Amino acid sequence: MYKVLRWIRVGVAIATLLLFILAFTFVGRGIEGIYTITRFQFIPAMISFLTGGAFVFLFFVVLTLLFGRVYCSLFCPLGIMQDGVAKVASWFKSKKGKRFKYSKPHTTLRVIVCVVSFAVLVLFGARFFAWIDPYSNFGKIASQLIDPLFIGANNLLSEIFSDSIFHRSHNPIIWGSFIFGAAFCLLVVVMSAFRGRLYCNTICPVGTLLGYISKISLFKLAISKDECIKCNACVNVCKSECIDVKSGEVDESRCVVCLNCTTVCKKHGLKFVRRSKINGESADKGAVMQGRREAIGAIAGLGAVVVARGIQGNKAGDPAREITGIIPPGARSLEHLKANCTACQACVEACPNRIITPAFGEYGAANLMLPTIHYKKQFCGFNCNVCSNVCPNGALKSLSVEEKRKVQIGRVEFIEKNCIVFKHNTDCGACDEHCPTKAITMKEWEGKPGLYFPTVNPNMCIGCGGCEYVCPESPKAMVIRPLAVHGEAIPPKQDLQEEKKVDDFGF
Amino acid sequence: MRRREFLKTALVGAVAGAVKIDGNTILAADKGAEAQTPNDLVAVMGGEPVELYRKGIEAMGGMKRFVKKGxxxxxxxxxxxxxxxxxxxxxxPLLVGEIVKDxxxxxxxxxxxxxxxxxxWEGCYKNSGIAEAAEKAGAKVAYGHDEKYYKEVELPLAVNMKKAKIHEAIINCDVWINVPVLKNHGGAKMTISMKNYMGIVWDRGYLHKxxxxxxxxxxxxxxxRPVLNIVDAYRIMTQNGPKGKTTNDVQLAKAIFxxxxxxxxxxxxxxFFSQYKEMSPENLPYLSMAQNVKVGTMDINSLKVERIKL
Incomplete structure (x- = not known):
């Protein structure tokens, strides 16, 4: 039975990883609902507890209370990636080198990292948690390291199959984010290549938290002392390094329930056992009580985080705050983004126009890698609401196309002295051409019959950036000024005209 | 067509059909000198897109006049x-599909x-309905969103833009057919066939600048040059062009040129457009500029024109 369960674990894990790679690279773009998987993640579900994530969040807590950290093996893309790395690394190791050994937990370190991380989340918002959240960091790795590789491969293929594969012009790499992603990836790869799930069991705050909750899980993997011949077969395959044959204990706070041990034990000595049974047999009542206290402490702490975030609510933020990047639609304000965004890059990857990038200073030095919009290579599609609907955290609130068309993410500023019409007295109107709301209209220049120049109504502007992107002049005559707090644009004018019947050709 | 002419044609046609000889040559010969100089310009109004096209292309002498085998x-x-x-x-899209088929x-x-x-581009290709219609009709839909699909050419007759990067499909083809839609335009005033050239050029900013x-x-x-320009005036955008805001910007004109x-x-x-909204060819400078370098003429009366009302 454990063999079957283990294969199910491997199957689900591979499916999870593939779906995440699809979602966070161009390959999966356009697959309807692909980003739904991002909602089945612990931290996004916690952050969006009050905005739709409660069910998933409680599901994961209950799952852990039942079976321990299965989440880390089945649903965490970063964890699964590490299993993959460990597997590949094992192919290059000697028979002896492949073996894992039991190691003692780094209890102090992991508890400090975990407590500090969640405290920061409550006190300073998700923006710093973005540096350590396993899901979001997998997003950064995929978006900054895997997607560029895929794009490169696609573009090579597009040279061969030029009729059916198109060249992708987009380069997703933003150096600040790339360096972070690469460094983090390197850390995780090295740790997992040598020591399996060491990262998950030492640094990852989610791993620690779920690990401590696991201390009172209904079932746990345990060594049957009657069967165990202390052959070490289980220890050799335990990538969590959490089986101590000497004492006959499996450290459930580090066990990710991969089930590798259950299938290698020739005596079938590793099984899921009801905890009450083990506790009944255990000689060390103090340790049992200690575990119970720690688990309850972890659950209480988690509850406190959720409650504290709920009480904080949403701050409006300072509209006068100077920023140089545009906040994506649905974010409402920089304050809201800071509080809820873990910079997973889902919106960055989902944007069909590829105008969303990880911030690198646009929102100040403290808000790195949060999504920001630039209009250098494209502008925001009037019919598009994709970004707001892929955010698992609720940092970008889901908007219908109609709603998004009213949200003012920036305001146009017309710098007359840069405008071609004024500079050269020739026609242009590229800005007017691209304006979807006609916040820009062309007026005839008094004294220059036949020559039309743009006029702007910033209150009608939604900040889509069509004008800024297309303005052929440098420096630009049309510039979208970012808003630290989004506004509401006044609706476009309804230019009704009579239906006209014409019966002649006119020439 | 006068009644006598009609009867004559019908008779010849009937005979031709009955004895299975090529009726076209007989009919053409019958029409005499007039049929030998084909129309330069055809305008059709009062029908659906495909119908307008079929009438128009027939009056232009059929697609075989412009597209040769292979x-x-x-x-x-x-x-x-x-x-x-x-x-x-x-x-x-219906018009595009029909032209492709033809x-x-x-x-x-x-x-x-x-x-x-x-x-x-993906949104445009899809939501315009054109990619689907063209593919269904048997065309290949080419990519045009990246600079790599454009190659530089010299424009010796040009005044300002002496060089431009033009889409490789145009450079590699034997003939091309220009199929714009009739709209007003905030910058260029009108967008029709000539303005449609901006879609074969990579750096549009250069033109604006x-x-x-x-x-x-x-x-x-x-x-x-395009062997044929077909102006879709089934729906015409009379205001807020070229993008438009709502369907209020559109008049159902049901015409083709x-x-x-x-x-x-x-x-x-x-x-034709000026009957809906004030606009005069004289106020459209690019027309006379092109006329000056003999790309074409603004003097419609100097051409052989056929006007068809359905």
């Missing part, structure tokens, strides 16, 4: 905007459809 053909519609057909921002029927080896769009009107005329001096002469067809379409 030729590589490009059909270049306006697919500039991520809008569905009822907004009138792009060429009608080119293939005339013996084209391949038909390519593309545009350098303004909005994000170096006297838009002159550069539009310059673009049309590219040596490979075709000509081998790009300046003439734009002049004619502008005059």
């Amino acid at each position: 030729q590589k053909v490009v059909v270049k519609p306006n697919i500039g905007w991520d809008k569905t057909p009822e907004y009138g921002a792009n060429t009608n 080119c293939l029927k005339a013996g084209a080896a391949e038909v390519v459809v593309f545009d350098h769009t303004c909005d994000e 170096h006297n838009l009107q002159q550069c539009i005329a310059d673009a049309t001096t590219y040596e490979k 075709m000509s081998t002469d790009i300046v003439a067809v734009d002049t004619a379409a502008t005059k």
